[in-house]
Amino acid sequence: MPMKNEQQLATQTAVLQNEKLTVLLQYMQIHSPYYQRLFAEHKITADQITTVEDLKYIPLTTKEDLQAYNDDFLCVPKTEIVDYVTTSGTLGKPVTFALTDRDLKRLTDNESRSFAIAGVTKEDVVQLTTTLDRRFMAGLAYFLGTRKLGAAMVRVGSGIPELQWDSIHRFQSTYLIVVPSFLLKLIAYAEAHGIDYNASSVKAAICIGEPLRDQNFELNTLGAKIKEKWDIELYSTYASTEMSTAFTECAAHNGGHHHPDLIITEILDDDGEAVQDGEVGELVITTLGVEAMPLLRYTTGDMVRAHKEPCSCGRTTMRLSPVLGRKKHMIKYKGTTLYPQSVVEVLTSFEEVLLYVIEVITNELGTDKLLIHVSDALSAADCKALKEHFRANLRVVPDLVLQPLATLKAMKFPEMSRKPITFIDSREG
Known part of the structure; x- marks a missing residue:
């Protein structure tokens, strides 16, 4: 019976993604200057691509394309834009992304679901130790997602261990959203000032920006150093501005869970072919439900592997491994x-x-x-x-x-x- 259920869920997911892909391609063919040009150059029409498997007939979109033709990816009048963000520029010139009100609602939904996977509930107090400004999409997403869950948020911002600990004590924060190496600074500050951090209200950290685990899902050196000192749950989450979607660990800590209604994933080898199940390749994504600047077959540059067996938490969605590294790096x-x-x-x-x-x-x-x-x-x-x-x-x-x-x-x-x-x-x- 479980096998039948898994097959049924896989079929339902495929049908859902195919339907959303069809809507996306028709939308791009009408509204996206960049993809209109791409389709014309390669003699592609939206009705030729009917399934996720057909995506292989569409050329990849790269970071360089986004940098060179940034404005051509915009699908809405500028009067519909309610927020602008930029990428961090890790792989070159930062790219501007515009969001509509609908995009912000999608971002909110993604983050609330992701935080729920990591166990955040209405009873929690979430402390944000990263910036909410500087055109940073993630900080805004964390705030919006926490708000939708009904949990309280303490917006402390980056750095300042003294203020972080004051906020933990003052508001009894239970979750930290944090770059994991900063946890070591919080520990060092606590030890220097006589703070019993293991007796604090903090029970978990949702960690961003740095990997916590190896390819076997064991804590890496950084994760082990934190856990050895501070006995809290450590959850990894992987996302990017371009994806507008997060892959977050559940309590099983066996990879970041996929939201198939929000994003299509491909994992490709150096020749642009799909890798065999369980092999490492470059993550390529197609965003679903994005209104202002949707992306089709965008190469993230991140080397990962997919895990498709059901998770012990009961979810059957694909899970992404920790990022092994960037292809260009x-x-x-x-x-x-x-x-x-x-x-x-x-x-x-x-x-x-x-x-x-x-x-x-x-x-x-x-x-x-x-x-x-x-x-x-x-x-x-x-x-x-x-x-x-x-x-x-x-x-x-x-x-x-x-x-x-x-x-x-x-x-x-x-x-x-x-x-x-x-x-x-x-x-x-």
Whole structure:
């Protein structure tokens, strides 16, 4: 019986997505200058694409397309726009996204459902430790989603551990929305000021921006460090401005759950073909129900794998693994292929390194060269130990670049950036 139910649900999901895709393609053919041009160039009409499987006949949309033709993706008059946001610019020039009132309602629905998956209820007090301004879509989504759930929100904003702890005590916050590495700063502040954080009202953190788990869903070094100190539930969530949709973990912590009525996902290899089940590939998305700037077969650049077996929580939707890395950030160094996240893992597990920036450049031979910018306060013994740590964990040893603390902080926290910089890609081309 369970197998039959799973098949029935899969069929229902396919029918739902096919119907929504048909509506989307007809909408784009009428309203999107960019996709009108794309369809004309490739002699595609909306009625030719009737199923998700037919998407393979449509060319991919890339970040470069969005950057080059940003205004052409807009499908509504500017008088219908109620909010503007921009991407963070991690992979180049930031892109502007416009939202209508309908888009904000969709964003609200997505986030309320995602937070509910992580266990947030009307009884909770959610503390936002990230910005709500600076054209940041996520902060707005977190606020709107919490409001729809009926939970209370404390909008503290980024940084300032003293104010965060004051807010936790004052409002008895139960959930934190937080970049996970900031939890370590909250712990350090609490320990320095005699705060018993394990006796606080906080029971869980919804973690954004940094991975908490490895590909086997075990806590990575960062996650384990937090959990060892502070016994709270840690939930991962993965999203982007372009997707206007989140993949959030449930209490089983086995990947981020898919909302099939809000987004179509494909996972493709380097040739643009679908990978086999369980294999790693680039996530490609098609947004459903977006009015102002819908996207069709947009390449996210994120390398993931899909898990399609039912979750122990009872949900049968596909789940996404933690992001292995960005496709464009893949490094080929001394015969080894790696992503910045694996370098982050090594640095996070080395106690003496408190601040770092990873950089990859092109060397005189035209190949990748990996640099790790660290504080010049590190001793010679620490530098030697760090290199051995890299050799043992990654089988390669990057070059250490010792920087004055002020210089390193300026690299890590650029004045106009919404988030700390961990990786700089300075390769030619």
